[in-house]
Amino acid sequence: MSARLSGVIAAIATPVSPELAPDVPRFIKLAQHLLENGCDGLNVLGTTGEATSFSFEQRAGVMRAAAAELDRSRLMVGTGAAALAEATALTRLAGELGFAGALVLPPFYYKDIAAQGVFDYFSALIAATKARPIPIYLYNFPALSGVPYTREIVARLIEAFPDRLAGLKDSSGDMPYARALAKGHPGFAVFPSTEAVLGEARSAGFAGCISATANLNSDLCGQAWRNGDDRALDRAVAIRKLFDGKPLVAGVKAGLAHIHRDERLARPMPPLVAWPQAERNWLAGAIDEIRAGVPA
Numbered sequence: 001m002s003a004r005l006s007g008v009i010a011a012i013a014t015p016v017s018p019e020l021a022p023d024v025p026r027f028i029k030l031a032q033h034l035l036e037n038g039c040d041g042l043n044v045l046g047t048t049g050e051a052t053s054f055s056f057e058q059r060a061g062v063m064r065a066a067a068a069e070l071d072r073s074r075l076m077v078g079t080g081a082a083a084l085a086e087a088t089a090l091t092r093l094a095g096e097l098g099f100a101g102a103l104v105l106p107p108f109y110y111k112d113i114a115a116q117g118v119f120d121y122f123s124a125l126i127a128a129t130k131a132r133p134i135p136i137y138l139y140n141f142p143a144l145s146g147v148p149y150t151r152e153i154v155a156r157l158i159e160a161f162p163d164r165l166a167g168l169k170d171s172s173g174d175m176p177y178a179r180a181l182a183k184g185h186p187g188f189a190v191f192p193s194t195e196a197v198l199g200e201a202r203s204a205g206f207a208g209c210i211s212a213t214a215n216l217n218s219d220l221c222g223q224a225w226r227n228g229d230d231r232a233l234d235r236a237v238a239i240r241k242l243f244d245g246k247p248l249v250a251g252v253k254a255g256l257a258h259i260h261r262d263e264r265l266a267r268p269m270p271p272l273v274a275w276p277q278a279e280r281n282w283l284a285g286a287i288d289e290i291r292a293g294v295p296a
Contacts, residue, residue: 004135004166004189005076005100006207007040008198008221010214011048013253014062016267022058024065026264030215030256031070038222039214042070043103045078047141047171048212048249053269056086060093067097076137080105084121088128095132101166103137108145115153122157126164135166137189142172151180158185169193169210179204196237198224212248213240216255216287238290242283250275251283258284 012034015026031042044066045051045059054062063077079090079102087104094102107113107121126136138157142148149168158165167189170178175192182190182205189207197209198221214221217236224233243251250268254275257266266274275283 004207005041005074005137006189008038008195008208008214008218008225009041009043009076009191009210010034010039010218011043011046011193011210011212013212013215013249013256013265014045014049014051014054014269015265016050016269017264018267020269022054022062023264024062026262027062028065028069030260030265031066033260034215034218035071035074038218038220039074040208040222040225041074041076041100043076043078043169043210044099046103046139046169046210047078047144048215048252049078050249050269050272051078051080053272056089059090063090063093063097063099067099072098073100075099076101076103078103078105078139080108080139082107082109084124088125091125091129091134091136092132095129095134099134101135101137103139103169105139105141105145106147106149108147111146113147115150115156118147118149118153119156119160123160126161133164136161136164137166137191138168140168140170140172144171148172151177151184154181155185158188167191167207178206182206195221195224195233195240198236199230199233201225211240212252213243213255215252216259235290235293239287242286242290246279247272247275254280254283255287258287 015023017023077094077099081087091102138149140149169191171193191210195211217239220232220236223229
């Protein structure tokens, strides 16, 4: 298996064109900015990247552009889909393009599925992608997928496929779950979804974090991860807290539009809705104040 990802990974947003398709030039520009300003890697086409709102062809187009323009050793790409054939095709493409990892949701349409069903799904996906054995990262986000990767399922998958199971992104917010996985499976890269863990990441055995708000505070996260800079971490976490109780993906895009002075970055894909202008104005002021050292 290739070298595993670690450190600060932004769940990069996908800019959207007026025609409601991925705006690939803006995506590449944003990705380059993040990789040059604090990020060790990027999670392409995750939840913040609105992957499940795009077609297979649109996702494949973003993947091909990223592979051609960016350092693939620093990229994991979301390849999860409800349909096994689609997830397999995306994962196979990710391997062919040379991405460092594939981040895979569980099959997420049917709920209350048996653990055996999740295992069978992954057995088939891994068998079908063995020609280009890209490392697999599980994506645990039961609030949206409705299907958790329980500790028992994770352990069974690691035991069955030790050469393919590389790690897990945990967006459940259940820190005891994340800590138990990291402690129980040394070498299995566990990434909580908040930069707030960066202070304890190494002592807790985490590989780093994969965060939506790292789109907006990647430089601060990088300082916290690499230098142990507590003040930078406090400011990064303060920016993240601005989104508590608010629609996160559209909010991140509103923040990007402000930071990069590019109105088009604020557009989400339907069914998500852009933040109202008043909320965007408040967010812009709050981000600027935190960066200037003023308490939010």
